[in-house]
Amino acid sequence: MMDRIIDIEQADIDQKATRKRVERVLEMVRMYQSIGSMRKDRGVFADFKPAPRAADLRSLNGGDTAADLPSLNELDTAAYLANLCVEVEEVVSRLDEQEQEMIRRRYLQKEKVFDFLLFHELNLSERTYRRVKAKAMSKLAYMMRLEVTGRKKTLEGPQQVGR
Numbered sequence: 001m002m003d004r005i006i007d008i009e010q011a012d013i014d015q016k017a018t019r020k021r022v023e024r025v026l027e028m029v030r031m032y033q034s035i036g037s038m039r040k041d042r043g044v045f046a047d048f049k050p051a052p053r054a055a056d057l058r059s060l061n062g063g064d065t066a067a068d069l070p071s072l073n074e075l076d077t078a079a080y081l082a083n084l085c086v087e088v089e090e091v092v093s094r095l096d097e098q099e100q101e102m103i104r105r106r107y108l109q110k111e112k113v114f115d116f117l118l119f120h121e122l123n124l125s126e127r128t129y130r131r132v133k134a135k136a137m138s139k140l141a142y143m144m145r146l147e148v149t150g151r152k153k154t155l156e157g158p159q160q161v162g163r
Helices: 002-012 016-043 054-059 072-076 077-091 097-108 115-121 125-142
Strands: none
Touching: 016 077, 016 097, 016 125, 072 115, 077 097, 077 125, 097 115, 115 125
């Protein structure tokens, strides 16, 4: 059922931009999990306000930095990232076991593990690893509403004037 929904939704989704957006969110969560608690313990973020869920990231159109996220500039960053961590963990837990392990080990562990090392550790071929990872990333994007819709490009270039 999930595959069918994702296939319907992917009609005009820019896969590369969507994958990059999901990777940015996972990287923010990884960074917060590794250093965010240290900042919170030191009292830098004392007051926590309700923060939006990751679904609010759907308005992000390809920005590469955390400063491009409007909610990070306007709301309490620690509360926002804490909520994002909870949501990402909930979404990842709904993936298949193999996909969960892959996403957690690749993106959510304190130490980065590269793809070429991970597919050997998981005893998968590179092709199978990339296929499973792409499917997991599509599911994450769909569940967190992080899809980037493709911009329709016209096949016609500028019209040339004949001599």
